[in-house]
Amino acid sequence: MTAPESGEEPCLTALAHGGGCGCKLAPDVLRELLSEAPLASGETALLVDAATSDDAAVYRLTDDLALVATTDFFTPIVDDPYDFGRIAATNALSDVYAMGGRPIFALALVGMPIDKLGAPTIRKILAGGRAVCDAAGAPIAGGHSIDAAEPIYGLAALGLVNPKRILRNSGARADDALVLGKPLGIGILSAALKRGVLDADSYRLMIESTTRLNTPGVDLASVEGVHAATDVTGFGLLGHLLEICRASGLAAEIDSSSAPVFPAARALADTGVRTGASARNWRSVAEAVDAPAHWAEVERDLFCDPQTSGGLLVACAPESVETVLEIFARHGHGDAAIIGRLAQGAPQIAVR
Numbered sequence: 001m002t003a004p005e006s007g008e009e010p011c012l013t014a015l016a017h018g019g020g021c022g023c024k025l026a027p028d029v030l031r032e033l034l035s036e037a038p039l040a041s042g043e044t045a046l047l048v049d050a051a052t053s054d055d056a057a058v059y060r061l062t063d064d065l066a067l068v069a070t071t072d073f074f075t076p077i078v079d080d081p082y083d084f085g086r087i088a089a090t091n092a093l094s095d096v097y098a099m100g101g102r103p104i105f106a107l108a109l110v111g112m113p114i115d116k117l118g119a120p121t122i123r124k125i126l127a128g129g130r131a132v133c134d135a136a137g138a139p140i141a142g143g144h145s146i147d148a149a150e151p152i153y154g155l156a157a158l159g160l161v162n163p164k165r166i167l168r169n170s171g172a173r174a175d176d177a178l179v180l181g182k183p184l185g186i187g188i189l190s191a192a193l194k195r196g197v198l199d200a201d202s203y204r205l206m207i208e209s210t211t212r213l214n215t216p217g218v219d220l221a222s223v224e225g226v227h228a229a230t231d232v233t234g235f236g237l238l239g240h241l242l243e244i245c246r247a248s249g250l251a252a253e254i255d256s257s258s259a260p261v262f263p264a265a266r267a268l269a270d271t272g273v274r275t276g277a278s279a280r281n282w283r284s285v286a287e288a289v290d291a292p293a294h295w296a297e298v299e300r301d302l303f304c305d306p307q308t309s310g311g312l313l314v315a316c317a318p319e320s321v322e323t324v325l326e327i328f329a330r331h332g333h334g335d336a337a338i339i340g341r342l343a344q345g346a347p348q349i350a351v352r
Contacts (some may be wrong), residue, residue: 009117012084013194016075016150023251039210047163048099051350052170052247054156055095055230056160066163068101073109073154077190077308078207081121085128085153086211091233091309092155093136097214098231098312100167100221101159108143111152125153136213165221172228172315178252178340179324181216181309181333182209184237184302185265192268200266209262212314216331217312225320232310236281237303240313241349242288244342248315251345255352256295260335261302269298277306291351295345311335313343 008222010189047066048058072092088216089106097105107130138157189206194200198206209216220226228248232240237259245252281304290298311333316324321338328336 001287009121011079012076012151013079015113015116018169019177022310023276047166048168050304052168053243054169054247055098056101057164058099058101058166060163064162065220066161066166068096068159068161069098069156070095071109071154071156071298073152074151075152077194077210078193081124082128082327083207083211084151085125085130085311086132088153088209089129089132089155090213091212092157093132093138094214094231094233094309095219096157096159098167098229099159099161099216100165100229102218103133103138103157103159103160104156105138105141106133106155108140108145109152109154109156110143110145111147111148111150113149113151114147116157117151123241125151129153129155136215143335161221167217167221167226167229169228169230169244172244172248172342173317174250174342174344176227176315176342177318177321177338178241178254178342179314179316179321179336180232180237180259180311180339181214181314181328182212182232182307183260183262183265183335184232184305184307184310184312185262185269186210186307187277187305188262188268188273188301189262190308191275192273195273197265197268197273198217205264205269212332214312216327216333219323219327219331220312220314223316223320223323225317226314226324227317228315230313232287232313234277234308235284235304236278236305236307238289238349239281239304239312242285244313244315245288245347247348248342249347251348251350252340252342253350253352254340256299256303259303259336259339260337265305266298266302269301274301275306278304281306285349288348289351290348295351
């Protein structure tokens, strides 16, 4: 079938049933699907596998070097093809940074409806991804492509980390502070964009956030008081925090007024803008969340909002908080904030 001329092409977001990390399977659905999948627990060189729902697999190469491997891809969250490529690549590399690793190279994962999108548009998507990978020092060395019903782009990303400095989601300790690196609300902003009600300034902030690499992870891995980390993506803040709680065997308490939120996202949420994934995410965590009776549904949506290329969530000793915040600021993540703490108890989250 002949590809269309660029002027005849539909918007990228119109070709997808959802967008960005909002397309992820719900956490409870994913757990059910993987419940009978065998783990590679007999392989001693495999330091991190899927057992704790961590961000990437880690394989020991030597006493001082390990390989970090991960993959991530999704459908368009924006209509600009170059920005779509940048966001998808930034999001995929984030899992390497969340483990404390430094990306070394990547492979592109490409699925495009070639009967609907022309070569110039697809080249822009690839160029956006390549620009981010080049900036991260992780060139795209190849990949795989298929003709797909919806546009899909992402990466298989590889990195290196010292085995003694891996940031697992299972290493958190009681009394650790919780620090979030980026504001919440990306899912709401993307939903507003799709509805045509997102203003230019908010779009700019959305792009700046979703294309800002989570490079603090590399330096955080060298801080003795940093015990655990993950990145907040499709399951929302509550979903990914609950993964830390379950993996570490701890309870969490968060101050809902301390979490950084894009002001435009809060305002849009007040007008009813939300994603379908936020309700899905809430259903997956509701039984493990103790929230006040007066907690507004709008606030709940923000804490369950799927974050495409969201921030790092770090558990660190109280005496390391200042260092952690300084690292975030040095890497351009000035919105990082303390949002709560971890404590002894069953894996659950108390919202205050």
